[in-house]
Amino acid sequence: MTIPALAGLYPWTKALHLIAVFAWVAGLFYLPRLYVYHSAAPAGGEPSETFKVMERRLLRAIMNPAMIAAWILGITLVLTPGVVDWRAGWWHGKAAGFLAMTAFHMHLAVARKGFERDERPKTERYWRIANEAPTLLLILIVVMVIVKPF
Template identity: 45%
Template structure:
């Protein structure tokens, strides 16, 4: 069971690394004005989203579901913290999908947001990380 938890955490860190870095790339991309930079950011964003973030999310979910099936599912009906954590995970997936939408907007040169917007969006994963870690470790309710 500890191996499952360790692997779950390793891939969660991988997923979060992408969630933290991709919006930062969008900040710089939104500020770029030359074609060389524009094309370079498109490549970096695509590789991060499809090569690191999305696989990290998928494997995080595989090990998370495995842990739920193995031992946490029995506690599920009595664990309010787990309900909130799973809700936060669902919201993180929505954020992940929005990152993919922004990726497509940049890819097709139709971004309408400023670098300031992406600076704010870059802070969203911090809130998820704080909430999820506190829920999973402290189990406050």
Template identity: 50%
Template sequence: MADYLTGYYLWIKALHIIFVMSWMAGMLYLPRLYVYHAQSKPGSELSETLKIMERRLLRGIINPAMIASFIFGGLLLMVPGVLVSPLGWLHVKLLFVLLLSAYHGFLARWRKDFERDQNQRSHTFYRMINEIPAVFMIIIVIMVVIKPF
């Protein structure tokens, strides 16, 4: 199987990058919707519209993109010659991917709070947490491209 993957390495890598970009786009946009939702009155037309947008973004784009990112990332790790020592950069990358996945879980949980009109957080909170995926993305890209250790 590993030798088979070698022939498709560039395709696997391209698809991994495409799905990571899609995942990140959603992860950056969803908290922005939460900012507007936290400022809207529960039950209002705006609130109900945002609920639909948030659900579709999470279920239709963010979740599938994350799953595809994991699949193609896992396939990349299986291609012979991709992993060469030292691998400290990979451990840091995977740690931040894990943290990004946890953040994803929090976003999904907060969407359910909005869906039930039970949000307890301010728009300022969502503005601040909106920066988290960008910081994680910067660290991950530096690890993959620069491989500092």
């Protein structure tokens, strides 16, 4: 199903979608890095309290709105005539990538609540490795959308 009236808005929708994705991914790059440092900080004191504020503001003020905007604008693009050829396979790869990115976002949100309670939900090493996940997902998504290998 497509909505013909969206065709004239395509350049603006695409531009706003990319801006939202950039903001979201920037947060996905930074929040696990904050968790690396927070994991190493003693619970309850400084700088742990500073990390709590930074993590909450990053997630609530930047990442959550950016993710919601990326989703809404992405769905709008899908509903725009001529944007997605449903017979092609590349969009399956992109869908897998953004669904995994959303799941990772939710994982980070749950972990933030643990840090807020002065728990250490995972080790510093875990967060160092997890910090690479958004890069791999971004590579998958960009290749699927630009190269369209299948």
